[in-house]
Amino acid sequence: MLRTLTYTCDDAASRALAAADPELGALIDRVGRVQASFSGGGFAVIARSIVSQQLSEKAASTIWRRLAEQAGTSPESLAGADFATLRAAGLSGRKIEYLQAIAECTLSGEIDWDALEALDDEPVIDELVQLRGVGRWTAEMYLIFALGRPDVLALDDQGLRNSAGKLMGLGRSATCAELGARGELWRPWRSIASLWLWGDVS
DSSP, rough: OOOOEETTTTTTHHHHHHHHHHHHHHHHHHOOOOEEEEEESSSSHHHHHHHTSSSHHHHHHHHHHHHHHHHOOSSHHHOOHHHHHHHHHOOOOHHHHHEEEEEEEEHHHHOOHHHTSSHHHHHHHHHHSSSTTOOOOHHHHHHTTTSSSSOOOOOOOHHHHHHHHHHOOOOSOOOOOHHHHHHHGGGOOHHHHHHHHHHOOO
């Protein structure tokens, strides 16, 4: 079930971040409010992530809708769908391979989506990156926006690195190492810090 949470300068996590990092606190005051929607975990979340790769949100939503209408989005329907039907929905051949491989892993029990929720963050990432088409960034987004984990920092996210570079006055994007080092100040709320950095569009 989709849950939407709102963060402001007055909530506990954001106050803790501001106390630990005054420059981030100034960003929080300037941005004022951010929201995040948490979907809950499962096959469909990763499937939609695969569909969305390298596409605009609008294009991805259109393809996902067509896929739901023409083939279905359950593991059973995707594993059994023929190539032509999936191509007609707008999927590339590579994405079809990924989706059907993950559907087969789900049906065989090789990946247990419910069991992932009981694991710590790194074991979840370790499990997910074994799936075809799923890299660390996708796994980290799953942790943040599906499972609602509060302390995830996606070092390869270009938007975060751009915002962090501005926060630190670098005049360029932060490197992964620079973002990681600064992120130590934000524990145990690095996901919330990320929401604020993504929200800084000034």
